Amino acid sequence: MTTARLAPRTALFLPASNPRAIEKAATLTVDLVILDLEDAVRDDAKAEARAAAVEAAGRGFGPRLCAIRINGSESGEHLADLASIARSLADFVVLPKAESAEEAADVHRACGKPLLAMIETPLGVLEAAEIGAVDGVAGLIAGTNDLAAGLRLPPGSGRAGMSVALQTIVLAARANAVWAIDGVFNGLDDPDGLAKECREGRMLGFDGKSLIHPGQIDIAAAAFGASPEELEDARALIDAAQGGAERFRGRMIEAMHVNQAKALLDRM
Structure with missing residues (x-):
């Protein structure tokens, strides 16, 4: 599914069971708020969190997009989540541990919302292209914590061991013209580490980053x-382009580079 909306650079997960976090989210400069009904919510608080997520989506978050992450199909909460989201004003539904096109299609049909599929298992990575091709899928989100566990990477080993998986997710998104959102960074007191991982994610081709803290x-x-500097170069390139292959600032450019420059400016 090709989405006409610009991909979010920032997507913040927050527990739907935390009313203070929900209230604060409406004041943040984030592109997408993801109200979580899954891992961030205790089993005995699922129903309350579900009601709170629907209420919050109804109020909205100003210009920010809103998504709700449901419990997976193996959960006893799954069907209740789908029924509630179908009646909500959420912009998107987020499916955790997506592993098949059929599952993604079923969730989209059940709630009628554009779907963001989390790719966070080895099987999910191998099926990512088929999942991304499903009508109704608007983007793929890398679930790096579960993916690292599923790949049996040593704790603290970084992301080198999942580089092929991450690139596969980006390839699947690009092949289907849907969003590609990078996984979360767990360190809350490591801004340099976060910045480094974000730069690496952008170099891999991700559109933005999923986050766990404001x-x-x-x-x-x-x-x-x-x-x-990138913005100035993009504007100058567009102004200088006359059509066809030509020289610009010591490099060759053509129509593809003009389109890239325009896409970069569109995101600002």
């Missing part, structure tokens, strides 16, 4: 944005 928003937004 303090991460500005760093991710800057990393997935464009520097003043």
